[in-house]
């Protein structure tokens with residue numbers, strides 16, 4: 020890595036209806052890589068059509084998508100950046116009109132926010148998901164990505180398995196923490212088989228779900244220890260799920276006191292394990308980013324600030340003190356991400 024800045028996964032809302040990536044996305048990566056980001060994590064790509072969560076989301080559910088990704092990888096590498104594929108399944112946060120009408124979840128727990136009543140997954144579907152994540156990783160390796168990141172945060176399917184709120188199963192896939200983790204250990208082992216031992220597997224993990232019956236930091240520390248044993252390459256610490264309201268990409272970041280809202284959780288996780296820890300969420304000033312690094316965080320991830328200023332890292336190097344992003348969330352735009360204020 021040429022520095023400590025990661026572009027956190029940011030769904031670009033720019034793929035075509037089938038899920039192919041294209042030059043519009045390539046242009047974003049060109050700007051990020053050409054202006055100093057050390058590593059770009061792609062927007063979440065769905066591993067199965069029934070896990071499609073959003074409009075214009077990119078897919079990694081078939082070999083036919085590999086060639087498009089090869090072009091994205093070449094663009095990032097030409098600019099001197101690493102690039103990592105984020106692989107995801109939306110679970111109960113998949114949109115019914117996009118995922119075939121039948122969102123699934125470890126248990127049939129309705130989402131109070133979206134009103135979706137998901138269907139409980141059958142065991143063979145869980146095994147298919149494990150296989151699809153491994154196939155996605157293998158496709159990522161074939162496309163030239165430097166690593167794959169499993170999206171196990173923000174209330175998507177893997178996060179639903181980890182969370183006691185959405186996983187109330189009584190079979191081997193639910194109940195104890197070991198059982199709730201089983202799908203991830205299965206994926207880690209399957210990726211090794213399909214993509215090789217030397218292809219790094221990263222994970223984006225919730226420190227906390229912000230739901231009374233959900234994950235707490237004390238749980239995520241235990242999960243992080245399991246991830247270390249399973250051979251994860253790096254953990255990016257985030258938090259929240261749709262049902263919890265706006266906890267992931269928060270608004271109202273007025274000053275340093277509001278920044279880095281998952282930093283203390285990330286530091287607790289860092290203390291417990293030896294794998295590299297990244298943290299995302301509300302970093303805006305060079306001073307807070309430096310503080311996180313000084314305290315032992317390995318890399319700091321940014322999403323919205325790099326939508327507004329794709330050349331922010333270069334500007335930080337030149338002495339800029341604070342990102343211009345005002346955290347208004349106007350960039351969640353189904354027509355394609357762009358800053359409302361740039």
Ligand SMILES: Cc1cc2nc3c(=O)[nH]c(=O)nc-3n(C[C@H](O)[C@H](O)[C@H](O)COP(=O)(O)O)c2cc1C
Nearest residue numbers: 027028029030062063268300301321322323350351
């Ligand atoms: C438009 C938009 C799209 C996002 N898409 C993803 C995604 O695909 N995968 C993911 O893990 N997080 C996604 N996020 C969350 C960000 O990665 C990040 O965790 C969050 O925005 C907080 O970081 P920030 O304050 O630097 O923006 C998205 C955020 C935004 C604003």
Ligand code: SF4
Nearest residue numbers: 344345347348350358
């Ligand atoms: S619309 Fe612009 S200012 Fe608002 S959160 Fe997105 S990038 Fe930041």
